[in-house]
Amino acid sequence: MDYSVVQQCMHCGMCLPTCPTYGLTNRERHGPRGRIALMRAIADKALPLEQAFGHEMDFCLGCLACQSACPADVDYAQLFEAARASVQEQSRRPWLIRAYRRLTLGWLFRSPRAMRAFGRVMERTQRWGLFEAVVASPLMGLVSKKWERLIGMTPTMERAFSHQLIAEVERPKGKTRYRVGMLTGCIQDIAYASINRATVDVLLENDCEVITPAVQSCCGSIHGHNGEVAWAKESARKTIDAFPIERLDAIISNAGGCGSHLRHYGRLLAQDSEYAERARQWDAKVRDIHEWLVDIDFRKPTASLPSQRVTYHESCHLCHGQRITSQPRTVLASIPGLEIVSLTESNVCCGSAGVYSITQPEASDALLKTKVQHLLDTDADVVATSNPGCDLQLKRGLDEAGSSMRVCAPVTLLAEAYRA
Ligand code: SF4
Ligand code: SF4
Structure with missing residues (x-):
């Protein structure tokens, strides 16, 4: 782990309101500041690297919302990957896992x-x-x-x-x-x-x-x-x-x-x-x-798609990891026939996060439930998103809620418009 990155954290807490797991429990250790403090304590040898730290890092979504919010530009992605690698190297998981x-x-x-x-x-x-x-x-x-x-x-x-x-x-x-x-x-x-x-x-x-x-x-x-x-x-x-x-x-x-x-x-x-x-x-x-x-x-496509309301869910690693937020919306807005409706908390994780929905089912389901409610509130016909994990998770949530809202990629809609 790059210790200088850990040192960059000035404990201001600006990241806390954006962290979905902190939002679920309101516990310091379940937020980015607490996790970074744990990483620092382990690097300083003030704490041993125990299974509890592994559980903590498994509970972190790796969604990087904290990174977007951080005024000190702490590279949480790097810390997250290094922490998970240390856990993988030094702890012994059950044989079935x-x-x-x-x-x-x-x-x-x-x-x-x-x-x-x-x-x-x-x-x-x-x-x-x-x-x-x-x-x-x-x-x-x-x-x-x-x-x-x-x-x-x-x-x-x-x-x-x-x-x-x-x-x-x-x-x-x-x-x-x-x-x-x-x-x-x-x-x-x-x-x-x-x-x-x-x-x-x-x-x-x-x-x-x-x-x-x-x-x-x-x-x-x-x-x-x-x-x-x-x-x-x-x-x-x-x-x-x-x-x-x-x-x-x-x-x-x-x-x-x-x-x-x-x-x-x-x-x-x-x-x-x-x-x-x-x-x-x-x-x-x-x-x-x-x-x-x-x-x-x-x-820009000239032919119109059938009239439909479209909303946009942001993949965490597109908006927080790559800072790409306006471009997918620009693509969608260019397509005649689409009415773009905004989604509340569009950049909050849907709970998919790689294998998170399997390893942390309760937290994943809680985040998905909120996401689906926000989607239903838009009354949209389509939700566009550009990550296979999000696609799968949203389809599952909408299906369970009995909604027929279509889930697809912005680029699929653009290709349909070019073909129209
Ligand atoms: S990556 Fe996401 S879940 Fe993990 S600490 Fe940052 S905001 Fe919280
Ligand atoms: S916003 Fe950045 S500097 Fe402030 S506590 Fe969070 S990670 Fe540390």
């Missing part, structure tokens, strides 16, 4: 081919109704509530994955103004491939040649957020290797959580003599899709 982490973080998320094979099996079992039958069967009584929840939250896989929808090189109809790389993600690759296709369509409409390597590694965000630094570094190296960085004007991410991590490969690989320089070049070219569209003064 270790086995699960090895299976998912250590294998599935490190092998794009395994992820696609898993996606294909899931897609078939979901399409044939087998998955639903298992979820509804007495077999579920044999697993714990947490596993039942995990199984129930499996996203619906798409029939075609990204490499089946997107060619490795796609060129615009007219003159090429830019050449960009397209990140397809891991879960996004199999469960949200149509968002990737929509992103490529939007880029082509804006005179971008799009390079999309057919096989891409997970960006490593999930490893970094869960304290698995070695795997995060390996994923970063593989991702860098997949793209011809020097030939690209930008590398496009369309998922808030991934984008936030992808911008910090330079820091992650700073001590890697082979990759440090390329990682710095990489960081300089990573762009969120909305940010890129606004930067290049994207073509």
